[in-house]
Amino acid sequence: MSIISIELAQKLIYSIKDIIPYGLNIMDQHGIIIASTDESRIGQTHNMAIEAIQNGSTTVVRVSGNGMKPGVNAPIYYQEKICGVFGISGNPDETITFVQLVKRLIELMIEQEAAQNIRRVSQQLKAQYLNEWVWRHTTYSDNFISDGERYGVQVNKPRCIAIIRLSAPLAMESRLHTFYENNSFDDYCLHITATRYVLILNTMQPVSAQLSQVLDLAPSAQVAVGEPHEIIFLSLTQAQAAIRLGPLLYPDRQIFHYADVWPFDAMLYGMTHSENYRGRPEDRDRWFTEGDAQLLKTFLAFVNHSGEMGVAAKNLHIHRNTLSYRLEKIRQLTGRDPTIYIDAFLLLCDYVLHKTDQRADQPKA
Numbered sequence: 001m002s003i004i005s006i007e008l009a010q011k012l013i014y015s016i017k018d019i020i021p022y023g024l025n026i027m028d029q030h031g032i033i034i035a036s037t038d039e040s041r042i043g044q045t046h047n048m049a050i051e052a053i054q055n056g057s058t059t060v061v062r063v064s065g066n067g068m069k070p071g072v073n074a075p076i077y078y079q080e081k082i083c084g085v086f087g088i089s090g091n092p093d094e095t096i097t098f099v100q101l102v103k104r105l106i107e108l109m110i111e112q113e114a115a116q117n118i119r120r121v122s123q124q125l126k127a128q129y130l131n132e133w134v135w136r137h138t139t140y141s142d143n144f145i146s147d148g149e150r151y152g153v154q155v156n157k158p159r160c161i162a163i164i165r166l167s168a169p170l171a172m173e174s175r176l177h178t179f180y181e182n183n184s185f186d187d188y189c190l191h192i193t194a195t196r197y198v199l200i201l202n203t204m205q206p207v208s209a210q211l212s213q214v215l216d217l218a219p220s221a222q223v224a225v226g227e228p229h230e231i232i233f234l235s236l237t238q239a240q241a242a243i244r245l246g247p248l249l250y251p252d253r254q255i256f257h258y259a260d261v262w263p264f265d266a267m268l269y270g271m272t273h274s275e276n277y278r279g280r281p282e283d284r285d286r287w288f289t290e291g292d293a294q295l296l297k298t299f300l301a302f303v304n305h306s307g308e309m310g311v312a313a314k315n316l317h318i319h320r321n322t323l324s325y326r327l328e329k330i331r332q333l334t335g336r337d338p339t340i341y342i343d344a345f346l347l348l349c350d351y352v353l354h355k356t357d358q359r360a361d362q363p364k365a
Contacts, residue, residue, distance in 0.1 A: 003083035003298035009035035049085035161235040265347040
């Protein structure tokens with residue numbers, strides 16, 4: 001395989017043929033002409049190029065003969081090895097300066113193209129690794145972890161998955177890729193469909209700040225977020241549920257959290273889709289652990305009486321203002337407002353899940 005690609009050689013000839021008024025040729029490491037101002041010569045063997053390669057030095061022809069014309073041919077080097085030859089036909093006294101300048105230009109462009117190719121291959125391998133990581137169902141082996149380290153990816157950091165749905169993907173694609181190739185959050189971006197991207201988020205950084213950055217890049221996007229998991233495929237399935245159900249339940253929002261849709265996911269698709277919901281247990285259980293039996297009793301009474309404040313307060317034998325205070329206390333502890341129907345439903349689901357967990361942890365008689 002030639003170090004100097006035919007495409008690069010032709011590009012060089014086309015770029016300089018109008019500047020340097022001589023016949024120009026570029027030969028590969030075997031002395032075969034791969035680009036020329038005289039296209040009929042492409043594919044022919046250039047004898048003076050072969051001599052330049054064998055001697056490792058510039059060759060000069062001053063008199064025509066044996067099928068050769070006056071000119072200068074200089075070997076092209078890449079990583080201290082000859083990879084081709086550049087030649088100019090014409091009076092050597094006039095062309096030798098051009099040869100050395102263009103030869104160095106070609107060497108610089110070869111180095112640049114090689115670096116770009118290495119970077120491109122590295123990016124492709126990294127993208128393949130990230131794709132395998134996202135869809136991997138099982139625990140991460142030592143080999144898988146060390147493979148990630150080669151690409152600068154630390155799979156053992158706390159992570160969650162976000163799915164971005166774009167309304168104008170072509171306009172946003174390059175912006176997203178550019179940002180996530182150089183972001184400071186240690187996040188990664190994968191393109192999975194024409195309108196959807198997967199983000200692997202580092203949850204050691206504030207997730208809210210990372211999501212705000214997404215909306216700064218793509219103001220019309222919708223973003224769905226799964227909960228942190230050691231196996232990020234579980235977070236991916238949650239983000240998929242959130243992007244599926246979130247816009248239906250919360251049409252005025254742009255960001256949808258699995259924590260806000262998981263009961264609906266369970267009802268519609270079965271617990272196999274949501275049995276791994278144990279996200280943010282410190283938030284979900286806070287009102288059970290930091291609250292007291294009085295708050296729980298108040299909430300259940302409020303729900304059982306269809307949210308009618310007067311009836312619930314009377315049943316609890318408390319003043320209506322006391323009921324309002326307790327409901328506000330629940331909102332402060334959980335982030336959910338019991339007077340909002342969906343929030344009350346989610347709180348009730350959290351309560352049932354909490355009690356189910358407690359029963360599962362008790363020893364069987």
